[in-house]
Amino acid sequence: MKAIAFNKNAANVLVWVLLLAAPFWLPFVGGYVELGERVVVLGLAAMSVNFLLGYTGVLSFGHAAYFGLGAYGAGMTIRYLVPSTGFGLLVGALVGTLAGAIIGPLIIRLRGVYFAMVTIAFGQVFYFIAFRWNDVTGGDDGLLGWTRMPLNFGFTTVDILHNPRAFYYFILAVFAISVGVMDWVLRSPFGRTLIAIRENERRARFLGIPVDRHIWMSWVISCCFVSVAGALYALLNNFVDPRALYWTQSGDFVIMAVLGGMRSFWGPLIGAAIFVLLQDYLSSQTQNWMSFVGLFFVLVVLFFPRGILGAIRRKVA
Amino acid sequence: MTQLILFNIFNGLIVGAFYALMALGLSLILNLSGVINFAHGGFLAIGGYIAFTLSPYIGFWGALVLSPILTAVLGIIVERFLIRRLYGRDPLYSLLLTFGLAFIFEDGTRFIWGAQSLPFQVPSWLVTPLSSDFFFLTGYRLFMVLIVALAVAALFLILGYTRLGIRIRAGTLDLETVSVLGVNVRILRSMNFGLGIYLAGLAGVLAVGQLGLQPTIGSSLIMPSFVAIIVGGLGSLPGTLLGGLLIGVASGLTTVFWPSATEAVMYVMMAAILLVRPRGLLGEEGRF
DSSP, rough: OHHHHHHHHHHHHHHHHHHHHHHHHHHTTTTHHHHHHHHHHHHHHHHHHHHTTTOOOOOOOOOOHHHHHHHHHHIIIIIIIIOOOHHHHHHHHHHHOOOOHHHHHTTTTOOOOHHHHHHHHHHHHHHHHHOOOOOHHHHHBBOOOOOOOOEOOOSOOEOOOOOOOOOOHHHHHHHHHHHHHHHHHSHHHHHHHHHHHHHHHHHHHHTOOOOHHHHHHHHHHHHHHHHHHHHHHHHHHHOOGGGGHHHHHHHHHHHHHHHHHTSSSSHHHHHHHHHHHHHHHHHHTTHHHHHHHHHHHHOOOOOOHHHHHHHHHHOOO | HHHHHHHHHHHHHHHHHHHHHHHHHHHHHHHHHHOOTTHHHHHHHHHHHHHHHHHHHHHHHHHHHHHHHHHHHHHHHHHHHGGGGGGTTTTHHHHHHHHHHHHHHHHHHHHOOSSSSSSOOOOHHHHHHOOSTTTBHHHHHHHHHHHHHHHHHHHHHHHHHHHHHHHHHHHHHOOOOOOOHTTHHHHHHHHHHHHHHHHHHHHHHHHHHHBBBBBBBBHHHHHHHHHHHHHHHHTTTHHHHHHHHHHHHHHHHHHHGGGTTTTHHHHHHHHHHHHHHHTSOOOTTOOO
């Protein structure tokens, strides 16, 4: 038990050291800071999806919708309302969370494949709204004509637009807060209850746990953090387009979680890192990168169903 | 105005018939094996492209017969070597696998046949309008509806009266008992998968006659098929058929009054159904 606790602490320290130092070591291994930014943002999205998938045992295949709502929320706020990065982030997160909270009651009674199917289908509504509502969202061309703004703390301003390192640490700070909250929730009695539901839903129900309400809350928390990730994604690109909402994006999040390991806290981040690097490499090498990404899905499912961390843990045990 | 509304209802009916054909295949596979086949749209596209490649040699009619069969054979191969390994595991894995296959199929068709849209020749006597007042009633459209109706009727006859069909229905309810009674469940699932993919292939041939060939033709049709299944009710094939036709007509009618909401209306319908009747129109209580 002690050894496991020690390993866990060591892993936490290692992850944070690597993340904090990323802008300094990335260039040495042939990367660039924006790559690190993308890993952190998509990692946050994958970890939010895994909050539901790995810790509540509910298979959502539609999280791109709330990711995209967060992105559009942030972009449109900065474009039309207030040119402030922090405010955009806040509105983006609110919009995504609210949409999740409203759609939640329609779907929480469904289980398994049915849940997956309905979440995918619901995601498409927002895609079509973004795609068709040209005047406001920019339609297929995406939302242009805005950039992220310097952070204004009153006594000092930080230019996150032109200074990639500053922006990386801004993203990392948001990531750290989100991940910290998720970890805290998972370690609370509420989080333990979610795991109990995952392990044996019927038993949890007989113990008097309001299962549907717990799943709804878990769903809303997950939607909240995925929309934070979406808002960061919009700030990262200074651009949003409807593809951020498309159902294939949801599949990407799920494969990141599975690849890294659904039963481990940091797994999805590792999955995201591998996925981002692979996509970056493939799209620079071949036009047919979609085939390779598809093949990657197939191989992960057939040979790495427990994910990388799951496989390592098994070997150690 | 009446003509416009009629035109759009008819259009919606045709589109709905497509959705239904797709969704029936998806439903068959989902009911018996618990697999959401994301690659269904990919199979549809492949059915269309095979027909395009074959038609110069064996003509439209030959392609219409042969292409769905070849697509079904491809489906059975995929089931045998990939999907079969995942039965009994968390549905997450078959979902991700078929998701990956959908990528591979879309990119593969683009690689082989090119990204640009290709025309697909249907017999010329089929494309002439039948009447000048109702210009939209071309022979090909009526023909599509006829073929879809025939295919659906054949499917229900197979399920109702043949040994294979009865076993599929029994397996949908309780696969374990069917297995204990001495039916080879592996073969049953393969045949069922093939049947579902056959319908996708058929839909593919018909679709490219109307819309032309594009690699993305499948992925644009798969989401409405999901909606058709949810609206109609999981586990009910008549429900799936009804769901497909309903959402088709609904989007057709919406085109008249509010064109930008054409695609969104079916999702609104789905939300309404889930709100008042979560099992869908004809779905059984407590199945999912």
